[in-house]
Amino acid sequence: MRTALTLLFLLALGAMPGALLPQRSLNAQKVDEYIAERGWWGRFLDDLQFFDVYASAWFSAVYVLLFVSLVGCLLPRTWEYFKQMRAKPVLTPRNLARMPHHAAADTDVGPQAVVAHAERRLKGWRLVAAEEPDGARTVSAERGYLRETGNLVFHFSLLGLLVAFALGKMFGYEGQVIVQSNGGQFCNSGVYNYDSFRPGLRVDGTELSQFCVRVDDFDATFLHNGQAEDFLADIRYQSGADLETGTWRPYPLKVNSPLRTAGDRVYLLGHGYTPLFTVTFPNGQTRTGATQWRPVNQVTLASEGATKFDPPDVPDAEQRRKSQLAITGLLAPTAAFRGELLDSAFPAANDPAVAIDVYRGDLGTDSGRGQSIFSIDRKMVEDGKLAKVARQNLKQGEQLTLDDGTVIRFDGVRDWVSLQVSHDPTQVWVLVFSVLVILGLAVSLSVKRRRIWVRATPREDGRTVVEVGGLARTDQAGYGEEFTSLSRDLLAYKEES
The missing domain is CATH 1.10.287 (Helix Hairpins)
Structure with missing residues (x-):
């Protein structure tokens, strides 16, 4: 150990x-x-x-x-415990006066009656009665075998808990994804559907649990100081046969109240805002951008991000790359202006506004390199391939016009929710072993091994000498009181008889 x-x-x-x-x-x-x-x-x-x-x-x-x-x-401990359970209690020692607990008295009752009463009084103990050569009769009793049972349960459960954790890390996975709240959908069909994914050591992403989630609406309530009070996402989901029949089942998803389906758990982690921009290009065509921005202030939900656009009807690839647009900046759900500086006063979308920088040029999205959806490639700016062409604060419904006639309008905001999908095939076993660990520890700490012996020796004058000895095999405060109560009852019976 x-x-x-x-x-x-x-x-x-x-x-x-x-x-x-x-x-x-x-x-x-x-x-x-x-x-x-x-x-x-x-x-x-x-x-x-x-x-x-x-x-x-x-x-x-x-x-x-x-x-x-x-x-x-x-x-070895299990085998030793098995042998102890089959063995009889230790016979009565020759000199009970050497025991840590000892009491003695004389009685007129015969040894056989004394032993019979002791057996009745010690009901529930493991007993063995014996007769010695000098005519004395003895009772050996032992109690507290559940202590070692609890000890073994605790350690085997701890071992099972470690095995369950190891298997969970091997065959489990966890991923996060952002879903728009206006009917956005997510299907657990592959790792590329996630924004971030942490697979177990034996998970390759090809055999994920099959289910889909659709976020129909989201509602957040806040206290007067801006602290979040409640998040509620009205979702619908499909799993199992629902995927074939097209049936959507409703579920009110809340924080700490996950959806459990297909062996997975879907948690609501948080939410943020997606600014809605409509860009009208010089040729009259429009594009609407709805890309989530990430909160940079968890109290007021002031958010930063980048919404990117490709120009329409530009057949030349080189010219198209040079005409891409990116809208970056700060989104305030409840605008609070300090002169020209925009800040957010409250996390709810009471009066949304944005402070934006507009970039035009090559965004680098066609380079083959991965790029964050929340920012632009600063190297493209440093190389002169991407230039800032405008900066302005916009409230909902306001717009700005670029030098080439392009019009950018801020149409408001939309909620997005952050979901976490967790798959752990051993979670039930983890719970079972955790409960057993606690129960085993409680039993091993509360139950104590103790022994008691009774010897009734006849004397030549017809009386009987009764001795009671006790031993606690483990330290236990209070065994003295238990022994005193037992011995008093045994000796008192003899004296009264």
Whole structure:
């Protein structure tokens, strides 16, 4: 057990880099930035797998050794406990006066009657009665075998909990996705449908649970100080046979009240706003942009982002790239102006406004490189391929006109919701083992092993000497009171008789 505790400490110590350092499974880009900023030290940590802690060879080795140690500890203890359960209580010692607890008295009742009363009084204890060569009769009783049962249940449940966690990390997955609240849909059909996805070690994304979610509406209520009071997303979902019949089932999705379907859980994490822009190009054609912006202030939900447009009816690819538009800036759900500076006074969309910068040129979206939907490629600006052509504050319904006649109108905002899908095939077992761990620990701490012996020895004058001895096999405050009560009852019976 000492080895198991040492390995458990090493496991906790080994998990610390996973909490303090960026992990490649969560944010590979941040790991690359960390390594680039720290040079050889970052590369050294990478060689030691400190950015993939939970999949590293050394962490797995400690984990496996902990399993081996626990199994090696529990199997002999289980066998020993099995033998103890089959064994009879220890016979009465020759000198009961040496026991930590001892009491004696004389009685006129014969030894056989004394032993019969002791057996009745100790009902529920494991008993064995015996007769000694000098005519004395004895009773040996023991209680508290459930202590070791609880101890074994605790450790086996802890072992099962570790196995369940390991299997959950291997075969589970977790992903986040943003869905528009005006009927936007999400289907759990592949990893590319997620904005971020963390697969288990044995998950390749080809066999995800099949279900779809549609967000029909979203409502948020806030206290007067801007603190969120309640989030409610009216969603519909399909799973199982519903996918074939096209049936949508309603569900009121709330924070901490996930949708459970197809073995997965769908959580409502939060929400934000999508600014709606309508761009009228010089040729009269219009484009509407509705790209979510991310909150930069969690209290007022002031948000930043970038809404990007391709010009219509430009057949030449080079000319089309040079005419792309991007609207970036700040969105305030409830506008509060300080001169020309825009800020948000409240998280609800009471009076939305935007402070925008308009860029025109090559956005770099055709370069083949990944690009954040929340920002533009600053390198394109530095290279002169993308230039700022306008800056203005717009309230809902207001518009601005660019130098080439392009008109940009701010039409208001729309809610989006952030959903998290979690799949853990071992969650029921984790719950079961967690409950058993608590129950086993409670039993092992509350139940104590103790023994009591009674000897009734006949004397030549016809009286009987009754001795009672007690021993607590484990430290327990209060056993003295229990022994005193038992011995008083046994001795009093003899004296009264």
